[in-house]
Amino acid sequence: KSGYITLDYGFKNTGSTKSAITFLDGEEGILRYRGYPIEQLAEKSSFLEVAYLLIYGELPSQAELDQFTNTIKSHTLVHEDIRKILDGFPANAHPMGVLSSLVCSLTAFYPESITDRSKEQVDLNIVRLLAKMPTFAAWAFKNSMGHPVNYPKNKLDYCSNFLHMMFSLPVEGYEVDPVVSDALNKLLILHADHEQNCSTSTVRVVGSSKASLYSSVSAGINALWGPLHGGANQEVIEQLDAIKADGGNTQKWVEKAKDKNSGFRLMGFGHRVYKNFDPRAKIIKGACDQILNKLGVNDPVLNIAKELEEAALNDPYFIERKLYPNVDFYSGIIYRALGIPTDMFTVMFALGRLPGWIAQWKEMNEQKEPISRPRQIYVGATLRDYVDVTKR
Ligand code: SDX
Numbered sequence: 114k115s116g117y118i119t120l121d122y123g124f125k126n127t128g129s130t131k132s133a134i135t136f137l138d139g140e141e142g143i144l145r146y147r148g149y150p151i152e153q154l155a156e157k158s159s160f161l162e163v164a165y166l167l168i169y170g171e172l173p174s175q176a177e178l179d180q181f182t183n184t185i186k187s188h189t190l191v192h193e194d195i196r197k198i199l200d201g202f203p204a205n206a207h208p209m210g211v212l213s214s215l216v217c218s219l220t221a222f223y224p225e226s227i228t229d230r231s232k233e234q235v236d237l238n239i240v241r242l243l244a245k246m247p248t249f250a251a252w253a254f255k256n257s258m259g260h261p262v263n264y265p266k267n268k269l270d271y272c273s274n275f276l277h278m279m280f281s282l283p284v285e286g287y288e289v290d291p292v293v294s295d296a297l298n299k300l301l302i303l304h305a306d307h308e309q310n311c312s313t314s315t316v317r318v319v320g321s322s323k324a325s326l327y328s329s330v331s332a333g334i335n336a337l338w339g340p341l342h343g344g345a346n347q348e349v350i351e352q353l354d355a356i357k358a359d360g361g362n363t364q365k366w367v368e369k370a371k372d373k374n375s376g377f378r379l380m381g382f383g384h385r386v387y388k389n390f391d392p393r394a395k396i397i398k399g400a401c402d403q404i405l406n407k408l409g410v411n412d413p414v415l416n417i418a419k420e421l422e423e424a425a426l427n428d429p430y431f432i433e434r435k436l437y438p439n440v441d442f443y444s445g446i447i448y449r450a451l452g453i454p455t456d457m458f459t460v461m462f463a464l465g466r467l468p469g470w471i472a473q474w475k476e477m478n479e480q481k482e483p484i485s486r487p488r489q490i491y492v493g494a495t496l497r498d499y500v501d502v503t504k505r
Pocket residue numbers: 123306307309310311340341342343345370371377378379380381382383384385386434436439440441
């Protein structure tokens with residue numbers, strides 16, 4: 114007989130590991146990657162530099178960053194047999210499903226990634242995934258548009274390359290606007306890691322069975338897809354559009370969110386850890402105004418979002434439950450201003466979270482953690498004998 118079992122739905126009060134990667138303080142609204150405040154990294158760093166920091170633990174020297182960047186560039190080309198997988202998807206295939214399939218195909222393509230845990234092999238698996246994921250994400254979009262795919266151009270930086278692969282068309286060129294690539298850089302940094310959230314825990318659980326990095330990240334992509342997690346950014350923009358179409362009466366929707374029978378939640382609000390403002394939401398809200406002004410975009414849902422936030426933050430139901438805007442509340446408004454379609458919003462989240470998934474999978478392997486296998490409280494039938502079908 115084992116000792117006692119603590120029942121903890123959703124692991125609300127369970128620490129699943131010790132980690133040195135990301136620090137959150139939900140009460141104070143603090144987020145740091147390897148000790149560096151997210152506010153400073155979002156302002157001063159680049160996505161690949163943050164990826165290096167999360168994965169290897171320190172900010173790289175210029176030489177280390179150049180080497181990391183160039184190694185990634187040497188792996189951007191994707192084998193044609195992987196591109197052909199795309200031909201099997203209908204145009205209405207959701208980009209998240211295409212993305213998780215293409216990432217998982219790397220396990221089949223590079224079987225050594227399944228068993229070889231040497232530092233050289235793990236580092237190679239990491240740069241391959243960082244190099245190819247933007248291409249897979251852009252190809253998922255092209256597949257949904259019925260457009261020919263673009264290949265990466267190594268003369269472009271990481272974010273510009275993704276935008277080129279997303280928006281270049283044979284019939285007309287596409288010039289990357291630095292305002293757009295800078296905005297994307299900031300958004301990807303803000304999504305890069307977030308300790309043991311649902312999708313990261315999924316990457317760790319799958320990886321704990323010694324599954325490859327690629328299979329583990331593919332599983333994380335599927336966990337992120339859910340509307341309560343990364344799928345919320347798409348739900349938020351659809352909700353804001355619905356409120357706009359309904360005449361913009363934000364108080365009415367706040368009331369609806371309070372009515373348990375409505376089955377309606379204010380998407381982009383609330384968080385398991387943050388019982389104060391999500392620091393990322395603060396930064397993204399600020400960036401919204403700047404970026405939309407720079408792009409000359411006037412999206413009426415931005416004001417609706419601000420009014421909705423104001424109404425909710427002054428409502429006892431939300432105040433009591435400490436429900437504040439989270440990372441997903443404003444991000445969709447920027448993605449839309451950058452020309453990214455709604456059904457690609459969660460793909461953008463996955464692109465940002467990739468370094469975090471990689472860092473956490475790597476840390477778990479280095480810490481040689483046991484296979485994840487929680488217990489349960491059994492509440493089913495007691496002992497009984499089999500009854501022949503003629504007697505049932
Ligand atoms: C992300 O974990 C992470 O770090 C995730 C993430 C990351 O970077 O990886 O930060 C990214 O997933 C952000 C969250 C995106 N999801 C949404 O915006 C969906 C809407 N939010 C909720 O569904 C909810 O707030 C969660 C899922 C985010 C958190 O859920 P919890 O911690 O399990 O809380 P709960 O569902 O038990 O809610 C507690 C109470 C309940 O009311 P009571 O039963 O106490 O009366 O708050 C209510 C809930 O009904 N509530 C909401 C609400 N969120 C919670 N009521 C209305 N609208 C909401 N959005």
